[in-house]
Amino acid sequence: MDYNHIPREPLGFFPTPLIELKRLSKVLGGPKIYMKRDDNTGLALGGNKTRKLEFILGDALAKGADTIITAGAIQSNHCRQTAAAAASLGMECHLVLGGEEPELASGNLLLDKLFGCHIHWAGANRKGEDIPRIVEQLTKQGKNVYVVPYGGSSERGALAFVEAFKELESQRQSMGISFTHIVFASSSGGTQAGLMLGNKIFNSPYQIVGINIDKGETDKVSFDQYTLALANSTAKLINTDYGFTASDLILNSDYVGEGYGVVGALENEAIAMTAQMEGILVDPVYTGRAMGGLIDMVRTGKIKESDSVLFWHTGGAPALFAYANELDLAKKTQ
Numbered sequence: 626m627d628y629n630h631i632p633r634e635p636l637g638f639f640p641t642p643l644i645e646l647k648r649l650s651k652v653l654g655g656p657k658i659y660m661k662r663d664d665n666t667g668l669a670l671g672g673n674k675t676r677k678l679e680f681i682l683g684d685a686l687a688k689g690a691d692t693i694i695t696a697g698a699i700q701s702n703h704c705r706q707t708a709a710a711a712a713s714l715g716m717e718c719h720l721v722l723g724g725e726e727p728e729l730a731s732g733n734l735l736l737d738k739l740f741g742c743h744i745h746w747a748g749a750n751r752k753g754e755d756i757p758r759i760v761e762q763l764t765k766q767g768k769n770v771y772v773v774p775y776g777g778s779s780e781r782g783a784l785a786f787v788e789a790f791k792e793l794e795s796q797r798q799s800m801g802i803s804f805t806h807i808v809f810a811s812s813s814g815g816t817q818a819g820l821m822l823g824n825k826i827f828n829s830p831y832q833i834v835g836i837n838i839d840k841g842e843t844d845k846v847s848f849d850q851y852t853l854a855l856a857n858s859t860a861k862l863i864n865t866d867y868g869f870t871a872s873d874l875i876l877n878s879d880y881v882g883e884g885y886g887v888v889g890a891l892e893n894e895a896i897a898m899t900a901q902m903e904g905i906l907v908d909p910v911y912t913g914r915a916m917g918g919l920i921d922m923v924r925t926g927k928i929k930e931s932d933s934v935l936f937w938h939t940g941g942a943p944a945l946f947a948y949a950n951e952l953d954l955a956k957k958t959q
């Protein structure tokens with residue numbers, strides 16, 4: 626493994642804390658539960674994209690870029706962290722957001738605006754379909770534009786989670802603890818591909834369990850293939866020859882519910898329980914759903930009392946403020 630030659634621009638505060646959630650574990654009558662606090666990566670309210678952006682924007686700067694562009698949903702945490710990173714590096718930032726401009730900017734969108742980025746509303750083109758056209762325009766204006774991949778899930782983005790895995794292993798060893806599972810929200814595949822590769826490189830026996838956030842029946846197959854291919858190409862990027870096949874991938878699709886960004890009873894219970902047992906915020910779109918999945922797996926015995934689970938908190942809390950009407954504020958845990 627060698628990636629010291631791959632450029633990286635410091636953007637966050639690492640290592641993020643690794644803590645034990647004793648009260649949550651107790652209320653579930655279940656396994657040891659630990660949390661990796663990537664909601665505290667330090668860049669503009671944190672999140673997992675900060676790690677990826679260190680490598681992606683390192684590449685952009687090495688290529689002389691002065692302008693970056695990326696895409697996402699209105700409440701994209703990726704776009705918010707990209708906008709903040711661009712501001713800190715003095716780069717011009719363009720965001721291509723799905724949907725129409727709402728009357729009131731809240732949550733992540735409010736922050737995007739504070740960071741002074743240019744927002745392009747894309748209607749139904751939610752996944753950056755408009756990017757090539759905008760890049761052409763900006764290039765004509767003499768700008769050196771770098772496209773940050775959707776969700777930051779390129780090889781460089783995934784590499785950040787090999788590095789994160791190394792960080793986790795050193796914390797785990799110094800705390801004298803062990804894990805059976807790593808559970809996290811999976812959506813554009815970079816976090817999962819990187820953790821899978823880290824798991825192999827460091828010869829760890831953990832089950833790497835991605836909770837599917839948004840893929841339905843039809844796009845799940847291609848997402849599986851994408852994530853596996855990304856793990857393989859990331860292995861090549863750092864000159865290792867690990868190969869991943871379908872049996873290496875665990876993507877649990879039991880909790881997609883009504884689809885991306887739709888808050889149901891599962892998310893509401895997880896948000897209330899994590900807040901009231903631990904004083905920690907999980908978000909309505911990603912970590913609330915993944916935590917809901919973890920809670921359900923404990924209750925249904927898929928994760929056993931003797932197990933030891935690491936929940937990788939990937940951030941997202943700013944979106945809570947945009948979901949005031951969907952959150953169940955009367956929900957009480959015990």
Ligand SMILES: *Cc1c(COP(=O)(O)O)cnc(C)c1O
Binds near residue numbers: 776778814912
């Ligand atoms: C982007 C994001 C994820 C998913 O990470 P991927 O690497 O895109 O799969 C999970 N949680 C939060 C809060 C995110 O913003």
